[in-house]
Amino acid sequence: MKIKCVRDDISAAVQAAQRVVSSRAIMPVLTGVILKTVAENIQVLATDLEISINIGFAASVEEPGQVVINARLLGDVLKNLSAEAVYLEKNGNDLEINDGKAVFKLRTMPAEDFPILPDVEEPLIQELESRAFINAISQVKNAASRDERRIILTGILFDLRENGLTLVGTDSYRLAMRELAARTVEIQEKSIIVPGHALQELSRWGDYQKSLDVYKSEGQVRFVQGNRSLTARLIEGRFPNYADFVPKQVQMTVRFAREEMEAAVRRMSLVAPTIVMKVDEKNITLESNASEVGEAREIVAVQGAGREMEMAFNADYLRDGIGAIDGEQVEMLLTDAEKPALMKSTERDDYKYVIMPVRIKKQG
Amino acid sequence: MSNYARHGLMQAADLKPGTPERPGERCVVHLDMDAYFASVEQRDIPMYRGKPLIVCHTASDFRSHGIVATCSYEARRWGVKTGMSVWEARSRCPHGVYVHANISKYLYNTRRIVDICRSYTPLTDVFSIDEVFLDVTTPALESGGREGQWEAALDIGSRLKGDIRRQLGLSTSVGVGPNRLVAKMAGEFEKPDGLTLVTPDQLPEILAPLPVDKIVGIGRRMKRNFDAMGVQTIGELAGTPRGILQRRFGVVGTLLHQASLGVDQGRVGYCDEEDTVKSFGHSLAMSGTTDLDLLRNIILGLSEAVTRRMRRDGYLGRTVNLRLRIGYAMGYSRAETMEDYTDLPSRIHRAACRLLEREASLGVWPEKITCVGVSVSSLKPSRERQLSLQDWRDPREMRITEVQDRLKDKYGDGVIMRASLKEKFALSGMNLIR
Numbered sequence: 001m002k003i004k005c006v007r008d009d010i011s012a013a014v015q016a017a018q019r020v021v022s023s024r025a026i027m028p029v030l031t032g033v034i035l036k037t038v039a040e041n042i043q044v045l046a047t048d049l050e051i052s053i054n055i056g057f058a059a060s061v062e063e064p065g066q067v068v069i070n071a072r073l074l075g076d077v078l079k080n081l082s083a084e085a086v087y088l089e090k091n092g093n094d095l096e097i098n099d100g101k102a103v104f105k106l107r108t109m110p111a112e113d114f115p116i117l118p119d120v121e122e123p124l125i126q127e128l129e130s131r132a133f134i135n136a137i138s139q140v141k142n143a144a145s146r147d148e149r150r151i152i153l154t155g156i157l158f159d160l161r162e163n164g165l166t167l168v169g170t171d172s173y174r175l176a177m178r179e180l181a182a183r184t185v186e187i188q189e190k191s192i193i194v195p196g197h198a199l200q201e202l203s204r205w206g207d208y209q210k211s212l213d214v215y216k217s218e219g220q221v222r223f224v225q226g227n228r229s230l231t232a233r234l235i236e237g238r239f240p241n242y243a244d245f246v247p248k249q250v251q252m253t254v255r256f257a258r259e260e261m262e263a264a265v266r267r268m269s270l271v272a273p274t275i276v277m278k279v280d281e282k283n284i285t286l287e288s289n290a291s292e293v294g295e296a297r298e299i300v301a302v303q304g305a306g307r308e309m310e311m312a313f314n315a316d317y318l319r320d321g322i323g324a325i326d327g328e329q330v331e332m333l334l335t336d337a338e339k340p341a342l343m344k345s346t347e348r349d350d351y352k353y354v355i356m357p358v359r360i361k362k363q364g
Numbered sequence: 365m366s367n368y369a370r371h372g373l374m375q376a377a378d379l380k381p382g383t384p385e386r387p388g389e390r391c392v393v394h395l396d397m398d399a400y401f402a403s404v405e406q407r408d409i410p411m412y413r414g415k416p417l418i419v420c421h422t423a424s425d426f427r428s429h430g431i432v433a434t435c436s437y438e439a440r441r442w443g444v445k446t447g448m449s450v451w452e453a454r455s456r457c458p459h460g461v462y463v464h465a466n467i468s469k470y471l472y473n474t475r476r477i478v479d480i481c482r483s484y485t486p487l488t489d490v491f492s493i494d495e496v497f498l499d500v501t502t503p504a505l506e507s508g509g510r511e512g513q514w515e516a517a518l519d520i521g522s523r524l525k526g527d528i529r530r531q532l533g534l535s536t537s538v539g540v541g542p543n544r545l546v547a548k549m550a551g552e553f554e555k556p557d558g559l560t561l562v563t564p565d566q567l568p569e570i571l572a573p574l575p576v577d578k579i580v581g582i583g584r585r586m587k588r589n590f591d592a593m594g595v596q597t598i599g600e601l602a603g604t605p606r607g608i609l610q611r612r613f614g615v616v617g618t619l620l621h622q623a624s625l626g627v628d629q630g631r632v633g634y635c636d637e638e639d640t641v642k643s644f645g646h647s648l649a650m651s652g653t654t655d656l657d658l659l660r661n662i663i664l665g666l667s668e669a670v671t672r673r674m675r676r677d678g679y680l681g682r683t684v685n686l687r688l689r690i691g692y693a694m695g696y697s698r699a700e701t702m703e704d705y706t707d708l709p710s711r712i713h714r715a716a717c718r719l720l721e722r723e724a725s726l727g728v729w730p731e732k733i734t735c736v737g738v739s740v741s742s743l744k745p746s747r748e749r750q751l752s753l754q755d756w757r758d759p760r761e762m763r764i765t766e767v768q769d770r771l772k773d774k775y776g777d778g779v780i781m782r783a784s785l786k787e788k789f790a791l792s793g794m795n796l797i798r
Binding site: 147149150170172173174175240244245274312314338339340354356357358359360361 | 759
């Protein structure tokens with residue numbers, strides 16, 4: 001293999017691939033990235049067997065071939081080179097990197113040890129608008145669980161229907177769902193569960209000009225945006241039936257300004273992780289107290305409160321929900337102190353955040 | 365006593381914050397109820413007085429399984445001891461009177477005893493159901509001054525004994541010393557109805573000739589270790605260089621060496637604050653079974669008892685520990701940490717059954733199961749409980765448990781129980797809630 005390329009192109013590709021390389025790889029070769037020539041392009045590929053990333057960029061290929069090299073080392077070397085163009089050449093077991101001034105000869109790993117990754121070619125969704133999709137992911141992924149014992153809940157549900165897609169995340173204490181227009185291709189299975197950390201990686205793909213395509217095959221899903229793609233193993237199992245968890249009969253709806261409430265919740269959370277909300281005719285009084293720390297209280301003006309109600313919520317869960325809502329005004333639908341509350345934008349219905357309260361036992 | 369040992373003890377006396385020239389010598393009283401459960405029963409039921417009375421923890425009859433909780437001094441003459449299995453006690457003392465332990469009654473008496481102790485000093489530690497430590501330094505100094513401090517402490521011990529006898533009709537053994545360790549050992553010298561003082565000056569002569577297992581914390585196994593080292597008396601332990609003990613036993617070695625010198629840095633009266641609850645557990649001994657359905661059912665009963673106490677004390681737990689005793693010698697435990705904190709019996713039961721089934725499927729039990737225990741740890745207070753969406757969709761168990769708790773609080777624990785537990789646990793000590 002012998003190539004010449006732009007340093008920023010290869011450096012960016014290796015950095016991105018590096019993120020999936022596990023520091024505790026089970027096979028030595030998995031600490032590496034594979035560089036492969038495909039016509040006049042270079043493909044950089046890394047995997048931890050759960051997720052794999054593939055990034056392509058243009059280069060001038062003098063001699064085709066492939067090489068596997070330690071991801072971190074290669075990333076660090078490329079980052080620190082000063083010239084704009086870089087030459088890479090494989091000589092025996094070494095990869096020579098030369099930018100005209102500095103010359104590195106780095107040991108490589110046997111390319112034949114690198115696992116063969118599955119082809120994921122069956123189209124699932126076509127031409128998703130990147131910005132909308134990535135925004136939707138950020139709206140639901142905080143609600144997903146991080147507890148590996150509840151593996152299903154660490155994933156995000158993609159519930160597909162004709163011309164649409166619903167993304168759902170829940171950790172059993174709250175549930176976020178976002179509806180999205182999408183060109184879904186007819187499929188047998190109506191829903192898939194995509195690992196949360198794969199979507200975390202996807203949410204860094206800031207190239208909003210290009211649209212996203214989604215493919216699937218047996219147990220795998222693949223997201224493609226331009227010349228980069230991410231493949232992830234799907235989570236097997238039954239996701240909770242999310243529609244059941246959306247409250248249908250509510251006692252009252254209060255409306256408030258999103259930013260004001262979010263800031264107030266953040267202030268209250270400085271004292272204690274649980275916030276008591278007291279709703280009256282005109283206001284919501286937020287209170288937090290921890291006997292060994294102190295107390296805090298703040299009043300936020302609201303509209304629409306019909307009667308008095310008192311309930312408590314985990315401050316982080318509350319903030320995750322309020323922060324994820326698009327628009328200036330938030331609607332909060334309340335039932336009682338032991339039933340879920342629903343939050344959404346007053347203007348649109350495509351995002352819903354359901355949150356269970358904290359039950360506080362009265363002293364004595 | 366060897367010179368070496370004597371030297372060690374003298375050194376300790378020099379180091380100790382309690383030698384006469386140093387201020388701040390503490391006076392600690394240790395109170396131990398004599399044959400506690402048996403004395404309470406004999407006090408309440410005249411028929412039992414003067415008879416060998418054996419109070420047992422057992423699930424059903426007094427024939428097969430269960431252990432002796434306490435026995436009266438009359439029974440001790442026949443060789444019956446606390447912790448002995450009921451059938452062994454029976455073989456030694458067949459004509460004894462065997463009764464079930466009534467823990468809630470004893471706890472009521474303990475509370476009264478503690479109240480009496482607190483009338484002497486607020487620095488009171490309840491060490492067990494029948495033992496209390498009191499730090500009486502201040503009252504002793506007030507009435508006796510620095511010179512008469514020990515006489516005054518002894519006088520407090522004697523008044524305490526009198527108060528408990530008059531108010532509760534129970535006999536106690538009291539030890540007085542410069543710290544908890546010595547006070548407890550002093551109390552052991554004369555039982556029942558004893559009152560013994562060991563002052564720091566007397567410490568070396570009194571401690572040195574005693575066998576090592578008189579020290580709290582040295583049991584059968586530790587004694588075996590010391591036998592192997594040729595250490596038989598406390599004096600010999602004191603004479604053993606601390607470095608050797610430290611290398612052999614770690615931190616415990618240092619503590620035991622200090623103990624052999626009569627040193628105990630622990631303070632009385634701070635126990636309650638530091639002592640946060642770490643786990644809740646219940647166990648049941650039985651005659652031996654491999655019937656998984658029966659074991660599951662027993663685990664259900666244990667899970668109910670454990671979670672009832674958790675709910676009453678306001679805790680949620682996440683780690684379930686299943687303890688199994690196989691035959692009479694081998695015991696082990698397995699634990700599982702659940703996804704979520706709970707105080708509901710069904711979740712604890714499910715987790716414990718998973719552990720049981722896994723162990724059963726390994727097929728490594730050489731004998732029958734003779735004891736099952738369920739405990740829950742990784743606790744957090746239940747004052748604030750994050751409800752889950754599942755709790756909202758299916759609140760049945762939470763509701764039922766709440767109603768059951770209210771009924772039991774009002775009418776007693778026997779008022780409602782699972783039908784599947786009715787036969788097996790009707791007589792069990794398991795459902796006795798403190």
